[in-house]
Amino acid sequence: xxxxxxxxxxxxxxxxxxxxxxxxxxxxxxxxxxxxxxxxxxxxxxxxxxxxxxxxxxxxxxxxxxxxxxxxxxxxxxxxxxxxxxxxxxxxxxxxxxxxxxxxxxxxxxxxxxxxxxxxxxxxxxxxxxxxxxxxxxxxxxxxxxxxxxx
Amino acid sequence: xxxxxxxxxxxxxxxxxxxxxxxxxxxxxxxxxxxxxxxxxxxxxxxxxxxxxxxxxxxxxxxxxxxxxxxxxxxxxxxxxxxxxxxxxxxxxxxxxxxxxxxxxxxxxxxxxxxxxxxxxxxxxxxxxxxxxxxxxxxxxxxxxxxxxxx
DNA sequence: CTAATCCCTATAAAACAGATAGAGATAATG
DNA sequence: CATTATCTCTATCTGTTTTATAGGGATTAG
Numbered sequence: 001x002x003x004x005x006x007x008x009x010x011x012x013x014x015x016x017x018x019x020x021x022x023x024x025x026x027x028x029x030x031x032x033x034x035x036x037x038x039x040x041x042x043x044x045x046x047x048x049x050x051x052x053x054x055x056x057x058x059x060x061x062x063x064x065x066x067x068x069x070x071x072x073x074x075x076x077x078x079x080x081x082x083x084x085x086x087x088x089x090x091x092x093x094x095x096x097x098x099x100x101x102x103x104x105x106x107x108x109x110x111x112x113x114x115x116x117x118x119x120x121x122x123x124x125x126x127x128x129x130x131x132x133x134x135x136x137x138x139x140x141x142x143x144x145x146x147x148x149x150x151x
Numbered sequence: 152x153x154x155x156x157x158x159x160x161x162x163x164x165x166x167x168x169x170x171x172x173x174x175x176x177x178x179x180x181x182x183x184x185x186x187x188x189x190x191x192x193x194x195x196x197x198x199x200x201x202x203x204x205x206x207x208x209x210x211x212x213x214x215x216x217x218x219x220x221x222x223x224x225x226x227x228x229x230x231x232x233x234x235x236x237x238x239x240x241x242x243x244x245x246x247x248x249x250x251x252x253x254x255x256x257x258x259x260x261x262x263x264x265x266x267x268x269x270x271x272x273x274x275x276x277x278x279x280x281x282x283x284x285x286x287x288x289x290x291x292x293x294x295x296x297x298x299x300x301x302x
Numbered sequence: 303c304t305a306a307t308c309c310c311t312a313t314a315a316a317a318c319a320g321a322t323a324g325a326g327a328t329a330a331t332g
Numbered sequence: 333c334a335t336t337a338t339c340t341c342t343a344t345c346t347g348t349t350t351t352a353t354a355g356g357g358a359t360t361a362g
Contacts, residue, residue, distance in 0.1 A: 002240065003318095049340095057329085060336065064339090085152065102185065102187075134264065154351085191353080207309090208308080
């Protein structure tokens with residue numbers, strides 16, 4: 001399960017990116033719309049700013065706008081910021097690689113091998129789909145998509 | 152990241168399933184071989200027993216054996232026992248479905264839609280690959296497999 | 303009877319999740 | 333210049349989860 005923090009961050013990003021004419025959106029407004037605790041959201045927006053994804057303007061009529069275009073921000077990138085590595089095992093992470101202390105041989109580890117497959121599959125999706133993709137499909141819902149309710 | 156508990160459980164299962172002639176394997180031996188804290192492992196093996204995956208014999212020369220055949224036990228099943236639902240969002244889980252309290256419409260939720268894709272991809276792997284698959288490949292490593300070190 | 307094993311429950315330290323709080327910095331507006 | 337709305341920063345708090353550790357009880361082989 002992803003954390004609330006990551007979910008809130010994605011909600012906020014979708015809201016800011018959907019803002020017509022690139023107008024600024026305030027934390028108060030985002031919190032109200034999406035029922036996110038305001039002070040908690042502020043921390044999250046700050047993190048998004050520190051990560052170079054959002055830009056902010058202070059003072060009256062301030063708010064947040066996208067710093068990078070929405071089609072360069074993948075779901076995977078946001079998840080990594082808030083929930084850490086996507087990899088199911090430390091020894092499978094590129095960015096945050098750590099050896100399993102008790103592992104004899106990574107090449108021969110059955111667990112590593114199996115999780116590598118599953119990881120590759122989900123990573124491929126998360127790192128390719130962007131905030132812009134999500135918004136586009138939202139406005140233009142795919143017709144008769146075979147909605148497969150996954151378990 | 153998966154929990155240590157789940158990782159230990161998978162290690163233990165692979166060890167018991169690999170036991171020649173279906174001989175019993177003791178918790179002490181598994182703990183020694185894989186450097187797992189013994190008392191912690193005992194709890195895990197007990198959970199595996201309660202889940203109907205392992206069988207145990209008590210007393211001297213006791214130990215654990217498979218109750219169900221290794222080719223019926225998927226990685227996904229084991230993960231669910233120890234780490235809970237595989238789904239990245241409660242509203243995507245079949246077994247442990249929960250509505251997101253603040254969600255207006257699941258059908259129109261962009262976040263749900265995107266995570267459904269990623270989830271489907273990884274679930275497909277985790278629920279299809281079994282303990283037996285992992286052991287088989289381990290003994291018979293695929294020749295010149297394009298080892299793609301995922302990040 | 304003894305020793306080795308599994309079985310069960312309680313406890314605890316550390317990390318993490320999910321906030322809450324309050325004060326400071328900045329900018330627009332009148 | 334005072335006011336007000338905003339972002340910024342840091343500290344704190346509470347409950348849950350993780351990762352064990354501990355101690356004994358039950359069972360069985362020999």
